[in-house]
Amino acid sequence: MSRVLVLNCGSSSVKYRLLDVPRSPEPEPVVVASGVVERIGEDAPGAPRDHAEALSAALAGLPLDGLTAVGHRVVHGGLTFTAPALVDDVVVAAIAELVPLAPLHNPANLAGIEVARALLPGVPQVAVFDTAFHRTLPAAASTYAIDAATAERFGIHRYGFHGTSHAIVSRRTAALLDRPLAEVNTITLHLGNGASACAVEGGRSVATSMGLSPLEGLVMGTRSGDLDPAIIFHLHRVAGMPIEEIDELLNRRSGLVGLAGVNDMRALLARRATGDPAAALAFEVYCRRIRSYVGAYYAELGRLDAITFTAGVGENAPAVRAAALAGLDRLGIEVDAARNDAPERGARVISPPDAPVAVCVVPTDEEWEIASQTLGVLAA
Ligand code: AMP
Numbered sequence: 001m002s003r004v005l006v007l008n009c010g011s012s013s014v015k016y017r018l019l020d021v022p023r024s025p026e027p028e029p030v031v032v033a034s035g036v037v038e039r040i041g042e043d044a045p046g047a048p049r050d051h052a053e054a055l056s057a058a059l060a061g062l063p064l065d066g067l068t069a070v071g072h073r074v075v076h077g078g079l080t081f082t083a084p085a086l087v088d089d090v091v092v093a094a095i096a097e098l099v100p101l102a103p104l105h106n107p108a109n110l111a112g113i114e115v116a117r118a119l120l121p122g123v124p125q126v127a128v129f130d131t132a133f134h135r136t137l138p139a140a141a142s143t144y145a146i147d148a149a150t151a152e153r154f155g156i157h158r159y160g161f162h163g164t165s166h167a168i169v170s171r172r173t174a175a176l177l178d179r180p181l182a183e184v185n186t187i188t189l190h191l192g193n194g195a196s197a198c199a200v201e202g203g204r205s206v207a208t209s210m211g212l213s214p215l216e217g218l219v220m221g222t223r224s225g226d227l228d229p230a231i232i233f234h235l236h237r238v239a240g241m242p243i244e245e246i247d248e249l250l251n252r253r254s255g256l257v258g259l260a261g262v263n264d265m266r267a268l269l270a271r272r273a274t275g276d277p278a279a280a281l282a283f284e285v286y287c288r289r290i291r292s293y294v295g296a297y298y299a300e301l302g303r304l305d306a307i308t309f310t311a312g313v314g315e316n317a318p319a320v321r322a323a324a325l326a327g328l329d330r331l332g333i334e335v336d337a338a339r340n341d342a343p344e345r346g347a348r349v350i351s352p353p354d355a356p357v358a359v360c361v362v363p364t365d366e367e368w369e370i371a372s373q374t375l376g377v378l379a380a
Helices: 051-059 089-097 105-119 132-136 148-154 163-176 230-237 243-252 255-260 265-273 277-301 311-316 318-324 337-341 366-379
Strands: 002-009 014-021 030-037 069-074 125-129 185-191 195-201 204-208 306-310 358-361
Touching (some): 002 051, 002 105, 002 366, 014 051, 014 366, 030 051, 051 105, 069 105, 069 366, 089 105, 105 125, 125 366, 132 163, 163 185, 163 195, 163 204, 163 306, 163 366, 185 277, 195 277, 204 277, 255 265, 255 277, 277 318, 306 311, 318 337
Parallel strands (some): 002 069, 069 125, 185 306, 306 358
Antiparallel strands (some): 002 014, 185 195, 195 204
């Protein structure tokens, strides 16, 4: 049995999960402990001063004797990392070089790695990247149509995110359908606070909606997703907004919260049920964007076997699943109302029995995927 500590360090929080992984071909992990330490750096009584204090607090009292490894979620691996990496000074320096591409995330991830190395000397540490799963994107899908020399010089490229989620969910979809991963083409829809779509061809990511950063693509809780880039020039020139303010507007005050005043899908659905027109429009915009990506990725894949919903909204909001795929029956995509509305929790199919495209709901488990990739690195 292996014991793996999974750490997800954000700018103001540390999430941790301690997993026991039995030695078996298809291990089911056991969660030994999990939790979150929040409000890092806040000027409030009891708030941890920095990541070192937060992580020490998180690790105190955890049964870490005989710990096999620590797996770290790292948001941006750029083009450097196509796979998880055993952490050493070279890997740390490479993650630090990518900070300009993820100025909020990578410094926090690095802080977690540095503190864990200091607190747990001798325990192997592995960095697992959100971007790595998408390094199989064909050049035509990862290239932005801007001046090639400028793009090359400044790393302008579709990196994609939520890779650990799209990876585990596409594998679990193939398992649910009882088919070999290599033969299954899936569109995975990770709909959480952040949201992204991915076209997975036989287990390989071939298209994804997030790009240089996690701002592009689907409508999210607080992020706009796709928009005309000229909107940014317009806000700068005509509204006189500084770039920092536009950045904040698009990342923190757009999406569902910008349209309807709430970033939480449960709250949005509750408002929509009372007849609030702003909530109704936000819901339509959100679902329509998903439908557009499903159409686009169906065309990219040519043959589609499954569409899989995952994460907080994808797993728990039947209304979103039904509306996002409404009107696509001519494409072989149908949601069975009774199956969709059933209060089940596990991996399941919600399309009618003989539908050409299986519509699925599959719980994601990014911590388990990080733990399993971590053990994979140690075994290699
Ligand atoms: P995640 O980032 O995966 O934790 O997802 C968070 C999102 O899932 C939030 O917008 C929540 O409102 C949404 N969510 C969680 N549970 C439900 C539910 N039962 N119905 C609708 N949305 C939900």
